[in-house]
Amino acid sequence: MIIVRPFSRFLFAATVVTAGSLASLAVQAQDTLRYATIGEPPSLDQHVVTSDLATTIAHHMFEGLYTFDANYEPQPLLASGDEVSDDGMTITIHLRDNVRFHDGQPMTSEDVVASLKRWGEHGSRGKLLFANIEDVSASGPHSVTLTFTQPFGPWKNLLAFINGGPAIYPASVAGGHDATPIPTDQYVGTGPYVFGEWRPNRYVELLRFDDYESPPGPASGYAGERVANFERLHFIPVPDPGTRVNGVRAGDYDYAESMPSDLIDELDADPAANVVLNGGPIFGLVFVNSNAGPLMDNVTLRQAIQAALNKEDALRVSIGPEKLWRANGSFLPDGNAWHSEAGTGRFSEGDAEKAAGLAADADYDGTPIKFLVSTNYAFHYDQAVVFTRQLLEAGINVQMVVVDWATLIQKRAQPEEWDLFFTHHGFVPDPILISVMNDNYPGWWATAEKQALKAAFTETNDPDARKATWADIQALIYEQVPTMKTGDVYTYNIASPALSGIEGTTLIWPHFWGVSR
Amino acid sequence: MVRYLIRRIGMFLPTLLASSFLIFAFIRLIPGDPAAVMLGDQATPEAVAALRAEMGLEQSLLHQYIIWLTAALTGDLGKSIFFQVPVLDLIVDGLETSVLLALFSMVWIVILGLPIGMLAAARRGSLLDQGLSGLAMFLASVPTFWVGLYLILIFAATLGWLPSSGYPSIFEDGGITNLRYLLLPSLALAAPNAALIIRLTRASMLDVYREDYVRTARAKGLHPLAVVVRHVFRNALLTVVSAIGFTVAALISEAVVTETVFSLPGIGRMVVQSILRRDYPVIQGTILMIVLLYLTINLVVDILYAWLDPRVKLR
Numbered sequence: 160m161i162i163v164r165p166f167s168r169f170l171f172a173a174t175v176v177t178a179g180s181l182a183s184l185a186v187q188a189q190d191t192l193r194y195a196t197i198g199e200p201p202s203l204d205q206h207v208v209t210s211d212l213a214t215t216i217a218h219h220m221f222e223g224l225y226t227f228d229a230n231y232e233p234q235p236l237l238a239s240g241d242e243v244s245d246d247g248m249t250i251t252i253h254l255r256d257n258v259r260f261h262d263g264q265p266m267t268s269e270d271v272v273a274s275l276k277r278w279g280e281h282g283s284r285g286k287l288l289f290a291n292i293e294d295v296s297a298s299g300p301h302s303v304t305l306t307f308t309q310p311f312g313p314w315k316n317l318l319a320f321i322n323g324g325p326a327i328y329p330a331s332v333a334g335g336h337d338a339t340p341i342p343t344d345q346y347v348g349t350g351p352y353v354f355g356e357w358r359p360n361r362y363v364e365l366l367r368f369d370d371y372e373s374p375p376g377p378a379s380g381y382a383g384e385r386v387a388n389f390e391r392l393h394f395i396p397v398p399d400p401g402t403r404v405n406g407v408r409a410g411d412y413d414y415a416e417s418m419p420s421d422l423i424d425e426l427d428a429d430p431a432a433n434v435v436l437n438g439g440p441i442f443g444l445v446f447v448n449s450n451a452g453p454l455m456d457n458v459t460l461r462q463a464i465q466a467a468l469n470k471e472d473a474l475r476v477s478i479g480p481e482k483l484w485r486a487n488g489s490f491l492p493d494g495n496a497w498h499s500e501a502g503t504g505r506f507s508e509g510d511a512e513k514a515a516g517l518a519a520d521a522d523y524d525g526t527p528i529k530f531l532v533s534t535n536y537a538f539h540y541d542q543a544v545v546f547t548r549q550l551l552e553a554g555i556n557v558q559m560v561v562v563d564w565a566t567l568i569q570k571r572a573q574p575e576e577w578d579l580f581f582t583h584h585g586f587v588p589d590p591i592l593i594s595v596m597n598d599n600y601p602g603w604w605a606t607a608e609k610q611a612l613k614a615a616f617t618e619t620n621d622p623d624a625r626k627a628t629w630a631d632i633q634a635l636i637y638e639q640v641p642t643m644k645t646g647d648v649y650t651y652n653i654a655s656p657a658l659s660g661i662e663g664t665t666l667i668w669p670h671f672w673g674v675s676r
Numbered sequence: 677m678v679r680y681l682i683r684r685i686g687m688f689l690p691t692l693l694a695s696s697f698l699i700f701a702f703i704r705l706i707p708g709d710p711a712a713v714m715l716g717d718q719a720t721p722e723a724v725a726a727l728r729a730e731m732g733l734e735q736s737l738l739h740q741y742i743i744w745l746t747a748a749l750t751g752d753l754g755k756s757i758f759f760q761v762p763v764l765d766l767i768v769d770g771l772e773t774s775v776l777l778a779l780f781s782m783v784w785i786v787i788l789g790l791p792i793g794m795l796a797a798a799r800r801g802s803l804l805d806q807g808l809s810g811l812a813m814f815l816a817s818v819p820t821f822w823v824g825l826y827l828i829l830i831f832a833a834t835l836g837w838l839p840s841s842g843y844p845s846i847f848e849d850g851g852i853t854n855l856r857y858l859l860l861p862s863l864a865l866a867a868p869n870a871a872l873i874i875r876l877t878r879a880s881m882l883d884v885y886r887e888d889y890v891r892t893a894r895a896k897g898l899h900p901l902a903v904v905v906r907h908v909f910r911n912a913l914l915t916v917v918s919a920i921g922f923t924v925a926a927l928i929s930e931a932v933v934t935e936t937v938f939s940l941p942g943i944g945r946m947v948v949q950s951i952l953r954r955d956y957p958v959i960q961g962t963i964l965m966i967v968l969l970y971l972t973i974n975l976v977v978d979i980l981y982a983w984l985d986p987r988v989k990l991r
Binding site: 208209361401562563565594 | 706708714716718719720724727730758759760770821825828829832836842936937938939941949952
């Protein structure tokens with residue numbers, strides 16, 4: 160009896176505690192959206208980090224002056240409007256006057272100037288814009304003036320692209336940091352969610368910002384009204400794709416990203432999960448070394464390599480279901496304003512005979528061509544294997560150098576270490592953001608013809624003129640072969656059927672304002 | 677004994693020091709740059725160089741090592757490059773998961789391995805013995821990730837009895853009920869090791885069955901159950917217990933796959949992810965802690981041996 164009584168008390172107490180704990184978990188689950196990610200982001204600082212996962216989380220708490228609507232057109236977000244001078248050299252951006260930061264302070268032009276300056280100096284995408292900017296200054300408490308050295312057409316698209324983009328931080332945060340990512344205790348933005356906590360290896364938590372002032376207008380893409388229905392968002396690293404799938408089926412996660420391509424038909428038919436296609440495809444790119452090695456200045460040999468490749472075969476092997484890929488030579492997808500067929504006749508010839516002839520014309524002597532590829536992304540490796548076989552059939556001696564991603568990004572910065580390397584590119588709403596347009600991106604394509612076209616592309620604000628010039632640049636890419644696009648890949652995510660407000664297609668990164676359970 | 681202790685502890689410190697240098701140097705021999713990984717695909721070389729300088733990676737290897745070692749001696753293992761939090765905090769957080777996972781697995785191994793092994797031995801040659809031996813072979817053959825995914829599919833996705841993945845700490849909301857998150861992972865991790873114990877228990881018991889004292893026990897009319905439990909099992913247990921001891925160490929390294937499949941925040945998955953990110957302080961801090969753990973266990977075992985068997989000190 161002496162033993163049993165305390166034990167029964169303990170049992171009763173344990174039952175009460177357990178029931179209480181389970182009840183509190185159930186309440187929390189109702190208010191929390193649980194998102195299964197493929198891993199963890201390096202930092203959420205949008206100025207200097209270009210990770211897509213970082214943006215998926217961060218764009219709930221950081222906002223820029225502009226954002227994209229459902230048609231990928233830039234629309235005001237923290238801005239209320241703008242004026243462009245007749246010569247296109249001076250742009251005045253007016254700010255919404257009701258915006259507050261998460262720390263309660265009102266957003267002013269001082270914060271915007273400090274944020275743009277840090278982004279322009281230390282952000283890889285910011286440098287693209289600031290190479291053409293003479294001055295950024297406050298022209299009033301709620302207006303900022305950008306003075307350009309020459310007209311620069313893509314300015315609004317660059318300001319609207321939040322990935323590696325100009326998120327607006329308080330001046331005290333932006334002004335106090337350089338290229339080093341800002342620490343988590345200084346994550347202060349203007350978005351509908353506030354940074355909660357980052358539990359390494361467990362989750363990143365965002366909490367609803369109750370004093371959030373939504374931009375006006377109906378929701379469209381990332382533009383318009385933003386309503387935070389969930390009290391908190393949890394981004395949970397779940398590296399195994401099978402676990403992410405089963406986690407959504409089991410109701411442990413509300414949303415899971417990057418599903419395996421071979422499960423698309425099964426998940427399409429699964430009542431426990433809704434498939435969400437990523438509207439903006441990613442695309443593989445094989446960069447060619449323009450700085451060193453046998454391909455450096457041998458354009459005919461580059462064309463031989465391009466002629467040997469059959470991209471459709473590689474896509475079929477690496478991706479599988481045809482609804483998830485397109486053998487599309489245009490750098491921007493079908494239906495997009497920037498879509499162009501210029502030069503795409505050379506996209507996927509797969510002609511070994513023609514390739515061998517071009518290699519002979521290029522006086523190719525069988526020198527090994529080092530093809531750097533990573534195993535971290537299965538489709539990189541799978542496509543590289545197919546391409547290597549196709550090139551060997553054309554008599555081009557390609558040797559794969561297989562490394563992990565961290566090694567690849569170190570080696571590709573050293574021109575003598577590689578001749579070709581495989582990477583992929585996320586969807587971007589303006590071609591100026593495609594890495595091959597950056598002269599300093601590994602590959603280092605900076606011919607006189609490119610420079611002339613690039614100048615014509617950026618120095619006008621006329622959309623039709625820019626589209627025509629982009630078509631010329633794309634044709635030049637297929638002519639000089641600084642990189643080879645390998646085709647569009649449509650990744651997809653899955654969502655719990657209990658979520659409402661989730662559309663069948665994401666714009667670029669999923670967002671959870673306007674979503675409820 | 678005192679001289680032996682001094683000599684043994686004297687070996688401990690140089691071993692730890694040499695290990696720390698080897699860990700530090702080998703990690704940096706792997707190509708790859710944490711600054712480039714952190715800033716992403718579009719980062720400019722200038723931004724990467726600036727971040728490298730900020731992280732202190734431009735200093736000589738020896739200089740970096742001395743700074744790290746000096747801090748480590750005071751218990752400061754540095755900050756994670758990736759997470760910007762103290763490495764020690766990450767290790768402590770990860771250890772909770774890993775240790776509990778190992779303990780739960782041990783429970784599964786014992787409650788599955790011993791009775792099934794005993795039963796197979798008691799019914800040797802029967803259909804039941806063949807079935808149980810076949811089960812052991814199956815569990816030993818199938819990969820842990822496969823077992824894990826099927827357990828998730830059956831018990832989480834289909835039946836909805838248990839969570840599919842993750843593990844909130846028992847010190848958070850949910851408290852002790854959070855341990856249910858470890859039931860499936862520990863079962864997956866235990867499966868191949870339980871198979872080993874089943875086979876070992878069966879083989880050891882069959883060896884003991886052939887001993888004269890067992891025959892004597894039977895001859896004097898002892899109840900068959902008493903023969904098995906009191907004479908056979910107790911003597912067979914010595915070998916099995918040694919094997920279970922070895923299994924504990926193996927569980928820590930085998931947990932990497934389980935922690936990945938079940939998305940558990942343990943130290944195994946943390947080390948693998950840190951290697952991919954080139955997060956040097958986390959890799960070297962965690963491996964150093966594991967080395968320290970193993971060296972300490974060895975030291976304690978050696979001292980115990982010396983205490984139990986005085987001849988050891990003379991060698």
